[in-house]
Amino acid sequence: MVKRHTLYEYDYPSGKITLKRRLCPRCGRIMAAHENRHSCGYCGYTIYLKSESS
Ligand SMILES: [Zn+2]
Numbered sequence: 130m131v132k133r134h135t136l137y138e139y140d141y142p143s144g145k146i147t148l149k150r151r152l153c154p155r156c157g158r159i160m161a162a163h164e165n166r167h168s169c170g171y172c173g174y175t176i177y178l179k180s181e182s183s
Contacts, residue, residue, distance in 0.1 A: 151176065 139145075151160050153169040160167040160176070168175040 150162050151167045152158065153160050153172065153174050155174045156169060156172045158169060158171050160169045160174070165180065166175055166177045
């Protein structure tokens with residue numbers, strides 16, 4: 130079960146806690162978290178996360 134709107138996400142296999150919401154490197158605001166990317170609603174900057182397909 131995944132909660133979509135929490136700030137932190139616990140990754141069980143690796144035991145890491147990651148911050149889901151990232152700060153935009155361009156304007157410094159909190160970016161919106163999506164499944165495979167983070168996007169900034171202010172300046173449009175988008176960070177694509179690594180896909181898990183290998
Ligand atoms: Zn931005």
